[in-house]
Structures are given as structure tokens and as C-alpha cells.
């Protein structure tokens with residue numbers, strides 16, 4: 001690619017000959033991106049040289065982005081080693097976290113070193129199922145009842161149709177929900193080592209064809225918002241979505257005092273009044289301090305779908321001053337993670353292995369993605385412990401003044 005190629009391409013857009021989004025039909029993806037940067041810089045006066053200084057071939061991102069201009073760079077750090085005794089994860093793990101929030105990594109790292117010193121975290125994926133819930137229109141509630149009954153009696157027929165579109169996914173169940181003349185069918189899939197949103201959507205569309213041909217239901221929208229993707233929703237908090245994962249640890253009281261500069265009782269009171277009572281009064285769906293910080297930073301660093309952090313924030317943090325130590329847990333009802341699939345854009349993060357191996361070779365199938373979920377849950381637990389400690393020892397603002405400014 002030469003700059004003159006990009007400039008010439010930009011000229012053709014400016015002259016109205018080409019549309020901005022069709023430049024890859026006329027030049028290689030890197031030149032197309034350069035032409036868009038040229039036009040954007042000209043219009044805005046912005047210096048886009050850093051945006052254009054990316055290290056991967058733009059062609060490798062073609063299934064991840066449209067109208068590409070370049071790449072954004074976010075500082076990435078690492079916390080660990082975090083020992084995780086998981087259902088899938090085992091041993092010590094380093095968790096990369098990408099963020100622009102000063103003090104966050106120091107805090108999570110403090111929680112990690114406290115957990116490590118106490119012998120490590122235990123973690124388990126308690127349920128796994130990626131959901132897609134199309135909405136259908138019917139004549140009336142009598143027909144809605146008829147469609148629901150048909151669906152319940154023909155899950156196997158729907159599974160045949162759905163599973164014909166994938167060589168990995170398995171339909172677990174289909175649950176009908178009715179509101180007047182609307183019927184929602186919440187399909188849940190075992191997506192193995194993939195996060196599975198594309199898989200579930202493609203498979204569900206095939207199943208919808210069967211519902212429309214066999215029942216009086218007419219499909220209105222392939223996603224009826226009861227899935228519920230990228231929106232905080234109680235159905236996910238109760239039923240789970242993606243991986244439902246929990247992590248916990250028991251920290252001797254003296255280690256709480258030595259490493260977190262506070263007491264177990266102070267942490268318990270802060271969690272009760274803040275994460276439980278405060279969240280309840282706020283009408284929050286999640287009862288935690290900042291699990292979204294760790295989920296977002298891990299998703300960014302590991303090429304997950306960053307919009308699905310919405311779900312990761314609906315965690316519940318519990319702490320209890322037991323006789324033999326401070327018991328702490330984080331339960332994340334829906335963590336949508338995967339180790340395989342184009343959506344992860346491995347070129348961006350260099351295929352860092354976290355939890356299980358990168359890719360789809362989990363044995364049993366799905367265990368790589370489960371291990372990733374367990375390590376992220378362990379990181380979220382570390383972040384909860386450290387922030388609760390900082391709040392109860394009154395170090396929050398000083399930490400951010402020192403590290404975040």
C-alpha cells in the first residue's frame with residue numbers, strides 16, 4: 001500500500017464515486033482503512049497516526065469490523081499468579097486486564113495476592129447455556145397456548161433443525177413464555193468452547209422455520225429480548241446465560257489484617273450495607289462492588305464481546321466472618337465467554353491462554369471456555385475483596401489520587 005493509493009481512493013469518495021463502506025472492493029483492506037483515516041483526519045483535524053499504527057493485517061479483521069479505519073490501543077496489564085482450583089481450570093493463572101482506570105490493576109492484584117497467600121480460589125461453572133429467544137405473533141391466547149404445547153412436545157424436532165446448522169452446538173431446551181398474542185421461545189444451547197451467540201442465532205433461525213410451518217405462529221423478531229443479550233435482565237440473573245460461574249476463598253483473619261489493612265468484620269459490614277442493602281435500595285440487578293471492572297478489562301484483553309459486560313456486572317458478592325477466617329464468594333449468573341470463533345479476533349491479543357487452552361480443543365468439549373470463566377470469576381473475587389477492604393479502611397480516594405491521576 002502506498003499513501004498515494006490511499007489518497008487516490010479518498011479522492012474517489014470525496015468525488016461521490018465510491019461509498020465509504022465499499023473501499024475494500026477497490027483496494028486491499030489496509031489501503032481502504034488508510035483512505036478512511038485520510039478522509040476522517042481531513043474532516044476532523046484529528047491526528048489518526050496512532051489509530052493507523054496497528055500490528056495485524058486488516059484482512060484478518062474482515063469478519064470483526066466494517067468501515068475499518070484502524071485500531072484503538074488500550075493499556076493492558078496483568079494480575080497474578082492466581083491459583084484456581086476449578087472444575088476446568090487448575091494451577092496458577094495470570095489474568096490480563098486492559099483498562100484506562102488507574103489503581104484498578106493494583107487493587108485486583110492486591111486481592112489476587114491475598115487469595116494466593118490464603119491458598120488460592122475455588123471456582124466452578126454451575127450451568128452453561130447460550131440462549132436466543134425469538135418472538136412470534138399469534139391470533140390470541142388460545143393459539144398461544146396451542147403453540148406453547150406444540151413446542152413442549154416437539155423439542156426433538158426443533159433440535160434436529162437447529163443442530164443441522166452446527167457441528168458443535170447442542171440444543172438443551174426450549175421454554176415458551178406468553179404475553180397476550182406474543183409467544184417467546186427461549187432456546188438454550190450447549191455451545192461447547194464457543195461463546196456461541198452466532199451459533200445460537202443461526203441455529204434458532206432454522207428452528208423458527210419449523211415453528212412457523214407446524215404452528216399458527218408468525219415470527220416477528222429472531223431476538224425477542226427475552227434471551228436476553230447485552231441488556232441487564234432478571235431472567236438471566238435467575239436462569240443464567242452463557243456460563244454461570246462462582247468463585248470463593250477462605251482467608252485467615254490475620255491475613256485479612258496484614259494484607260488488606262482492615263478487619264474481617266469491617267469487610268463484612270461494608271459488604272452488607274453497600275453491596276446488599278445499598279444495591280437493594282438502588283433497585284440494582286447485581287449485588288457487588290465492581291465486578292464489571294474485572295469482566296470488562298478481561299473481555300477487552302481477551303477478545304470477548306465487550307458489550308456483554310452488561311451481564312457480567314450482575315454478580316452477587318457474599319462475605320462471612322467464620323470462626324476460621326473470612327469466607328468470600330462471587331457468583332456471576334451470566335458470563336458469556338468463549339475460546340474459539342471469529343468473534344474473539346485472536347490477532348488482537350496474541351492468543352494469550354487464560355484458563356484452558358485457546359481454541360476449541362477442550363476435553364471434555366467446552367472445558368476451555370469454562371476454565372476461562374473460572375479464572376475471570378477468580379479475578380472478580382479478588383477485585384471485590386480489595387475494593388471492600390479499601391472502602392472499609394478508607395483508602396479508596398487516596399489510591400485513585402495516587403495511582404489514577
Ligand SMILES: CC(C)(COP(=O)([O-])OP(=O)([O-])OC[C@H]1O[C@@H](n2cnc3c(N)ncnc32)[C@H](O)[C@@H]1OP(=O)([O-])[O-])[C@@H](O)C(=O)NCCC(=O)NCCSC(=O)C[C@@](C)(O)CC(=O)[O-]
Pocket residue numbers: 101103104105106107108109110111113259260261289290293386387390395396399400403
Ligand atoms: C491501591 C491499593 C492496592 C494499595 O493498597 P496497599 O495495601 O497500600 O498496597 P501495598 O503497596 O501494601 O501492596 C499490597 C498488594 O497490592 C498489590 N499492589 C500494590 N500496588 C501495586 C501496583 N502498583 N501494581 C500492581 N500491584 C500492586 C500487590 O499485589 C501488593 O502485594 P504483593 O504482591 O506485593 O504481596 C489499594 O489502596 C486499593 O486496592 N484501593 C482500591 C482501589 C480500587 O479498588 N479501585 C478500583 C475500583 S474504583 C471503581 O471503579 C468502582 C467504584 C468504586 O466506583 C465502584 C463502587 O461504587 O463501589
Ligand SMILES: NC(=O)C1=CN([C@@H]2O[C@H](COP(=O)(O)OP(=O)(O)OC[C@H]3O[C@@H](n4cnc5c(N)ncnc54)[C@H](OP(=O)(O)O)[C@@H]3O)[C@@H](O)[C@H]2O)C=CC1
Pocket residue numbers: 165166167168169191192193194195196197198199200201229305338340341342343344359360361362365
Ligand atoms: N448473531 C448475533 O445475533 C450476535 C452475534 N454476536 C457475536 O457472536 C460472536 C460469538 O458467537 P460464536 O457463535 O461463538 O462465534 P463464531 O460464529 O465466530 O464461532 C463459533 C463457531 O466456531 C465453530 N467451532 C469450531 N470449534 C468449536 C468448538 N470446539 N466448540 C464450539 N464451536 C466450535 C462452530 O462452528 P459450527 O457451528 O459450524 O460447528 C461455532 O459455531 C461474537 O463475534 C459476538 O460479537 C454477539 C451478539 C449477537
